[in-house]
Amino acid sequence: MFAIPAVLFAGMSKGGFGSAASFAATPFLALILEPGQAVGLMLPLLMVMDVTAIKMYWRKWDLRVAGVLIVGALPGIILGTLLYGFADPNVFKFLIGLVAVGFVIWQLGKSRKLFPQPKREMGTKSGLFWGAMVGITSFISHAGGPPAAVYMLTKRLDKMTYQATSVLVFWAVNIMKVVPYSFVGIFSKQTLTADLMLLPFAVLGVLFGVWMHHKVSEKLFFGLTYVFLAVTGTKLIWEALAA
Numbered sequence: 001m002f003a004i005p006a007v008l009f010a011g012m013s014k015g016g017f018g019s020a021a022s023f024a025a026t027p028f029l030a031l032i033l034e035p036g037q038a039v040g041l042m043l044p045l046l047m048v049m050d051v052t053a054i055k056m057y058w059r060k061w062d063l064r065v066a067g068v069l070i071v072g073a074l075p076g077i078i079l080g081t082l083l084y085g086f087a088d089p090n091v092f093k094f095l096i097g098l099v100a101v102g103f104v105i106w107q108l109g110k111s112r113k114l115f116p117q118p119k120r121e122m123g124t125k126s127g128l129f130w131g132a133m134v135g136i137t138s139f140i141s142h143a144g145g146p147p148a149a150v151y152m153l154t155k156r157l158d159k160m161t162y163q164a165t166s167v168l169v170f171w172a173v174n175i176m177k178v179v180p181y182s183f184v185g186i187f188s189k190q191t192l193t194a195d196l197m198l199l200p201f202a203v204l205g206v207l208f209g210v211w212m213h214h215k216v217s218e219k220l221f222f223g224l225t226y227v228f229l230a231v232t233g234t235k236l237i238w239e240a241l242a243a
Contacts, residue, residue: 003029003041007198010042011049011205025099026141027232035092035141036084040186042142043177044195045202050171052206057164065155066168066198068124069148072131073138073173080139081180096141096242100233104148104226122154138173139180 006025029038123132130151138144148169152162181187201223 001127003194003198004201007042007045007201008205008208010046011052011202011207012209026143027096027229027236029235030093030096030141031232035089035096036184036186037188037191038096039139039141040181040188041191041194041198043174043181043186044192044220045198046142046170047174047178048199048202049206050167050174052203053167053210054171054211056206057167059166060160061168062155062157062161063168064167065127065152065157066165067173068127069131069134069151069169070176072128073135073144073169076132076135076137077139077173077176077180078135080136081134081184084139084184084186090240097233097236097238097240099137099141100229100236101142103143103146104220104230104233107226119121120154121156122151127151134169134173135176138170139177142174144173179232 006028010025026038026042029041033041090151131149133147133150134144137147145166148166152165157165
């Protein structure tokens with residue numbers, strides 16, 4: 001039952017209601033599951049959300065911006081695969097917690113304009129670098145939103161193009177993660193069975209997120225979410241270090 005609100009939230013974010021926070025379901029689930037189980041459970045659901053969302057934003061993306069990030073993500077995914085093969089599970093719990101807390105800091109800094117907006121667009125080399133960051137953070141905890149945003153925000157995309165480009169990037173990145181996840185044994189019969197039960201909530205969350213994207217203010221909702229995410233991330237870090 002704990003997974004249902006987490007999946008609904010991720011779906012709402014994928015639908016455009018605070019899309020950068022769609023990874024938040026993974027830290028929440030990591031409180032009750034092993035890190036590998038948490039990311040393995042979420043990937044098939046995120047892929048269903050991607051398909052649902054991509055129909056809503058079809059061909060409204062900037063293909064060049066998306067392509068640079070997608071190509072750059074590949075070495076990051078490869079690095080994540082190698083790290084997972086050698087690291088203790090508590091290392092991944094620590095990394096998930098670290099990304100969660102880092103995300104909250106990034107969001108707060110961005111909202112208070114502590115991170116200056118670049119005065120010129122980033123070039124392809126910078127885009128490939130941030131794409132690699134997308135790959136590694138996405139592999140660890142489906143948290144590629146912030147590094148993707150660092151690059152995309154320099155492109156001065158309008159709201160619709162930005163959201164559509166983000167949807168396309170993570171549709172491709174999530175597909176790219178299937179084989180590596182299978183190779184390192186992240187998927188299991190239990191996670192795939194749970195995915196079947198949670199599938200309707202994934203689709204419902206995306207549709208609800210699209211509606212909320214146009215109708216509802218995000219400020220209070222995500223303010224509370226960031227508090228829970230900071231607490232969750234801190235707890236994961238503490239548990240990993242204690243172990």
